[in-house]
Amino acid sequence: MNIEFSFKNKEYKIERYPKTENRSLKSWNAADELLLQHVEELVLGNTSIAIYNDRFGFLSTMLNEFSPSIIINYKSQEKAIQKNLNANKLDFITMQFRTPLDSLPKGIDLGVFKIPKSMELFRLQLAQIAATLDEEGIVLGGFMTKYFTPQMLDIANEFFEEVEQSKAWKKSRVIILQKKKKQKEHSIINSISFQGEIFQQYFGVFSAKNIDYASQFFIENLNIKENEKRVLDLASGNGVLAKMVELKQYASEIHLMDDSYLAIESSKLNLNSGNLFFHFSDSMDVFKNDFFDVVISNPPFHFEFETNIEVALELFREVKRCLKEEGRFLLVASQHLNFKTHLIKLFQEVNIISENDKFVIYECK
Numbered sequence: 001m002n003i004e005f006s007f008k009n010k011e012y013k014i015e016r017y018p019k020t021e022n023r024s025l026k027s028w029n030a031a032d033e034l035l036l037q038h039v040e041e042l043v044l045g046n047t048s049i050a051i052y053n054d055r056f057g058f059l060s061t062m063l064n065e066f067s068p069s070i071i072i073n074y075k076s077q078e079k080a081i082q083k084n085l086n087a088n089k090l091d092f093i094t095m096q097f098r099t100p101l102d103s104l105p106k107g108i109d110l111g112v113f114k115i116p117k118s119m120e121l122f123r124l125q126l127a128q129i130a131a132t133l134d135e136e137g138i139v140l141g142g143f144m145t146k147y148f149t150p151q152m153l154d155i156a157n158e159f160f161e162e163v164e165q166s167k168a169w170k171k172s173r174v175i176i177l178q179k180k181k182k183q184k185e186h187s188i189i190n191s192i193s194f195q196g197e198i199f200q201q202y203f204g205v206f207s208a209k210n211i212d213y214a215s216q217f218f219i220e221n222l223n224i225k226e227n228e229k230r231v232l233d234l235a236s237g238n239g240v241l242a243k244m245v246e247l248k249q250y251a252s253e254i255h256l257m258d259d260s261y262l263a264i265e266s267s268k269l270n271l272n273s274g275n276l277f278f279h280f281s282d283s284m285d286v287f288k289n290d291f292f293d294v295v296i297s298n299p300p301f302h303f304e305f306e307t308n309i310e311v312a313l314e315l316f317r318e319v320k321r322c323l324k325e326e327g328r329f330l331l332v333a334s335q336h337l338n339f340k341t342h343l344i345k346l347f348q349e350v351n352i353i354s355e356n357d358k359f360v361i362y363e364c365k
Helices: 030-042 056-064 073-089 119-130 150-159 214-220 241-247 260-271 310-322
Strands: 001-008 010-014 047-053 070-071 095-098 108-114 135-145 161-166 172-180 188-192 197-202 230-234 253-258 276-280 292-297 323-334 350-355 359-364
Touching: 010 073, 030 056, 030 108, 030 135, 030 172, 047 119, 047 323, 056 073, 073 310, 095 150, 095 276, 108 119, 108 253, 119 150, 135 150, 150 161, 150 172, 197 241, 197 260, 214 241, 214 323, 214 359, 230 241, 230 310, 230 350, 241 260, 241 292, 260 276, 292 310
Parallel strands: 047 070, 047 108, 070 095, 108 135, 230 253, 230 292, 253 276, 292 323
Antiparallel strands: 001 010, 135 172, 161 172, 188 197, 323 359, 350 359
């Protein structure tokens, strides 16, 4: 669904990717618009801009003329930005796509943030931009007031002398950060102990303090067979499920796929055998038909502040294509999602392996 937005006397069409049938889920919100208002007051023609957490490409499209550095957290985000630039006949070749672990160009004048749900990711991102921000540079962080947490200001104060909030506009605000502090060493990796293994993951990857309870329940009931040689960990996060497969030493190939760049880079820290393949991707198009013996997954259903199972359902359809005829799809999910009603439309056989009050494990053939 395209939605039009007028900026600087020009009409833009912004399409949400991945697409959704839920009309309440938009491509941008009032916090994006308020950020643009503040940017217009600050920028000159040669302003160097870095854009963070622009999930669907709204800010990147509106600020295209500045050839900004765009920090990409997700492969789907990169695709969304390119699709919207193409739809509006804008040149994305001049854009500088960067990862959250890259060094940014020196002398950034302005950082434009949609403040993420993960405060650890916010800290990682502020550390990245503060390292290269001009001494007179400014960071703007937009958020909807219902998602405000005092931790936003606490983290901002770690990096900047001046931290101010704008007046509220359409239930949104902007924090204005100026006069960056002298940089200290900031760790950007968490360490988690689980079943005698130490798992490392970059700030901003799902479940920062412990292996999430759904994955723990899945691991307790995970049975990979000796003849299942080619395995995919779908939406792999820090790679804990794939690590459990690796330890069994059955599989001759283990593939990990995640939409999150930081998740894939985290999993590279945790798995080290020679039969590993890492895929930073939001689509299983990279795999042939009838390719896997077994696919395992703890699929996502939260996207920032949204609850949305459409992405997971599309992945389920791709799993069916990529499984061998005798292959299995094993997944864990929250009980309230009732995934079985969707899975039985795709697979000939859907069984419940185990369940408790919160989670259920499905086996699909």
